[in-house]
Amino acid sequence: MSLPATFEITLDFLSDWHIGTGHGRLGTIDAEVRRDADDLPFVPAKTLVGVWRDACETVAETFDRTAHGDAWQAWITWLFGSQAAHRDDPTARAGLPPVPAALRLTPARAPAWLRAAVRSRPAPAQAETRNRISALAQAAVVLRPGVTIDDETGTATDRLLRVEERAIRGSRLHSQVSVALPSSVGSLAPDTPPVSPEALPAPAELLLRAGARLVEAVGGKRNRGSGRVVVVLPGARVDTTAVHPTVTDPRLVEMLFAGVPKPPPPPPAPSGVAEVHSYDRLYPHRRRTVRVVLRVVTPVVAAEEVVGNVILSRDVIPGTALLRTILSRAAPTSARTEPRHGRIGLGDISVGDAVPAVAGRRDPTSVTPARPVPTVWRRSDKGRGKTVYNMLTVDAERDDRAKSMSGWIASNGAGWRHVEPVMTVSTHAVVDDEARRPTVASGGVYTYLGIAPDTLLCTDVVLPVGVLLRLDRGERLRFGRSRKDDFGLVEVVSVADAPPAPTPPDLGTGVLRVWCVSDVLLRDERLAPDPSPQALARALSAALTPASFAVDAAETVSAATRREGFGVAWGRPRSSQVAMRAGSVVTLAVTGSVDPDRLAELERDGVGERTAEGYGRIRFNPPELAAERPSVNFSDGPPVPGSGASDGRATGPADLADGPTEPVHPLEINAWRRAIRRASAEMKPGDLIRGIDRLAGNRAQLGSLRAQLERLTLPGGQDMVRHWIEGTRAVPARNEAWSTHVLNDLVLLLLDDPDRIWRCLKLAGDQPDLVLHPGREDAVRQRLHTEALTTALTDALRHLIQATPSERRDAAPGVQLQHGKERR
Incomplete structure (x- = not known):
């Protein structure tokens, strides 16, 4: 199956992996894993592009070495772009402009159904307020401790213990790949066969498939076992039945069946030709x-x-x-x-x-665009208060220590929202x-x-x-x-x-207040940049002839800004643009009559230069400049993405129609393991097996019970454990040391009552925060039953063996232990 121009790749991780943020959490973690908005680890597209390009370059070098040329390297440059900073880049050596990459990727993330399921799970009650993420999201990582080995002594160096997060093995992530193909045959290089808009050229597909097969690891410490991964392209599959999972790609086998391929034709030429558009108006109508x-x-x-x-x-x-x-x-x-x-x-x-x-709020599809805060607005308490003053109409109280506002405002009917x-x-x-x-x-x-x-x-x-x-x-x-x-x-x-524009402003007072809602580019008589109110007055006078305008400096607050840019087609920086900054307010005295319809057209079309690019957007006499004390709603909490907009996230239970094919997901396994360890550490031995506290300090009997835990993992292990319990009953001294009710509880816990361990750990019944969907608890409990028994009993035995003499007397009054033997 040939690759289309847009396809999806899958990353299957065979070991835990680490792609970090570059920092940790003080006192807990030295290296954090990067997480997405759903608190799940992901692979950045830059990381994936880097390892994929490195593997494809290895393939291209091998092919070119056989053919004694560089035809395959040209396809690498076409796919991944040139590297102008690299000393071996052929484009830079030839003095050519940089070549943009045709290949585009999205970050590799967990599938949508899994992100929705994790997002809808509640956070555990014991989670910190500043880190309220669900138990499933917490289970996406494991902790790996490490030390620094001293070169001279060969032992661990003091005070250099390191703990880092790693994402769990078994993670399956997906990335969307698209290749920008030339839009027409005319953009192809000479002697290049036509490129189908539906399929990739064969040389590009061969490089991508062969390079994907060579990618073995990503992320930190990938040279030391971390980050083992297989990259699966459409048509390929992973064979998990072998000891070491391998990828089978029939399409790659087909393309390499005849051996090393011949040198390919040149790749399509990059579409660097810019379309020319006239500066005139070609459509004179409305x-x-x-x-x-x-x-x-x-x-x-x-x-x-x-x-x-x-x-x-x-x-x-x-x-x-x-x-x-x-x-x-x-x-x-x-x-x-x-x-x-x-x-x-x-x-x-x-x-x-x-x-x-x-x-x-009622209709998420209808939005209100925000506007820059007018420069005449002042906010109390040095810009942190709740009161806003309009300096055009009222003076701020001295005690309020009002300062200029920053940010954006949006109308909410009764006032404005910051x-x-x-x-x-x-x-x-x-x-x-x-x-x-x-x-x-x-x-x-x-x-x-x-x-x-x-x-x-x-x-x-x-x-x-x-x-x-x-x-x-x-x-x-x-x-x-x-x-x-x-x-x-x-x-x-x-x-x-867009909604209809507001009615034209009333100019009966002879005053026109102009609010710049975007940067405005203006020039003086010598064509030099002039971001001044006087330049705006001249531009409006020219546009609204025969009316003329003069600046009222007492009620004008403006500022200048500079915009930098880069011309991709030229490969050079653009000239700086000096403009009147968005938010500036200019008050003008009007002489003569002004056509209201012409004012509405200027609000729509803009004033000054480069209005086609969004410069020059203005508003005349807006309500923002009329209110004495604008009613502004400030959010007390941290800013929220989307400003309250619906982002399509699910709030209810996740739909697993496209969910996992396996009955238990690795994320659920790790979440339950964390819950088992936490509950086991908090549980007392007597809560697990009633009366077992009487054996505190009896290393011989407790060690014998510990040996039975290993048998539970073997075929026929339950019969061997039952035989050990019956043998213990048959020996009077052992039976007296254990007592009948303790042995009966052991039989129920280890053999006859599978749900007893879950009731003791308080993990019986529904556990909505530990599964991706209701009803999956029984499958997880069946999978981890023996592991839960081993963890809980091991913690209980450790606590009993390490019990202090006072704990032993409190646990079994009237019973003393001397040299491991009972004495009454």
């Missing part, structure tokens, strides 16, 4: 506003600034990043209205920034190919700050009435930095016409 709602799936890094090894992100996706996708999806609704072969002019379109949005988009931090490392670990020479560690998953974003797109935006609900797009792997994946929630 325009409409379409509201597109997006949900962040993986963190989005809209790079704003680089500080050392930290890449900071904006809390919005700029319209500059959205424009190319929107242009490619804009198409005329009728061929008769199609000018210039369906092209759309940049004067016809305006793509706003994708700003944070708040979902409606919105703080959640940002997430992701730390990664560049692994040296030779050392197989991060080094200073390879680039070391770097950190991305991005918009957190499940955040709702909203952008308003202005289009001609005769143009349709071809975006479907559920479609997935990629924006921002590092979007080929862990970042930049968003999902379309809805595409609908």
